[in-house]
Structure formats: structure tokens, C-alpha cells
Amino acid sequence: MNASIISESPLRKKMTEMDEREKIEHVINEWSRPFMKSEGGDLSIERVSGTVVYVRLHGVCAGCAAAAITLQYMVEEPLQSFVNPDIRVISI
Numbered sequence: 001m002n003a004s005i006i007s008e009s010p011l012r013k014k015m016t017e018m019d020e021r022e023k024i025e026h027v028i029n030e031w032s033r034p035f036m037k038s039e040g041g042d043l044s045i046e047r048v049s050g051t052v053v054y055v056r057l058h059g060v061c062a063g064c065a066a067a068a069i070t071l072q073y074m075v076e077e078p079l080q081s082f083v084n085p086d087i088r089v090i091s092i
Contacts, residue, residue: 020048020083020084021048023082023083024045024048024053024079024083024087025045027078027079027082027083028043028045028075028079031074031078031082032074032075032078035074036059036061036070036074039060039061040059040060040061041057041058041059041060041061041062041064042057042058042059042061043055043056043057043058043061043075044056044058046092051084051086051087051088052087052088052089052090053075053079053087053088053089053090054089054090054091054092055071055075055089055090055091055092056091056092057071057091067091068091071089071091072089075089076088076089
């Protein structure tokens with residue numbers, strides 16, 4: 001992701017007063033979920049434990065061969081950029 005786009009992002013400015021769980025939910029709702037829904041899928045946050053976010057894929061995303069790539073580039077990387085660089089996302 002382009003660091004200058006992220007640092008100037010309205011999404012980042014909006015998140016300054018949220019706790020980490022709220023930030024995670026906000027990034028997924030604003031960044032990841034719209035893309036996944038446009039492809040016929042979705043995801044839910046099942047649990048957050050420290051810097052590990054456990055998610056469940058739904059719809060076509062649940063059985064997609066590219067699910068790992070989607071999780072990395074459309075969920076994990078935005079969370080690392082906007083919330084915490086140590087976040088890891090695991091599909092359950």
C-alpha cells in the first residue's frame with residue numbers, strides 16, 4: 001500500500017479516538033467488506049486476541065481458492081497499515 005495515501009487518508013483521521021477493536025471493525029467495514037461483498041462474499045470478526053484477528057469467511061469467499069490472498073491483501077495489510085503493523089489475520 002502507498003504510505004502517503006494511507007497517512008493522508010480520511011479513514012486514518014477518523015480513527016484517532018477509537019480503541020483498537022473499534023479500529024479493526026472500522027477498517028474491515030470501510031475497506032475490506034465492500035470489496036468482498038462486491039465479489040459475492042463477506043467476513044465476520046470472530047475474535048481478537050492481542051494482535052491476532054480471527055475471521056470467518058462467508059459466501060463465495062468461504063470456498064474460494066484465492067481466499068488466502070484476499071485475506072492478506074484486503075484484510076491483513078489494511079489492518080497493519082491503519083491499526084497496528086503487528087496484526088495477523090487468521091481464517092477459522
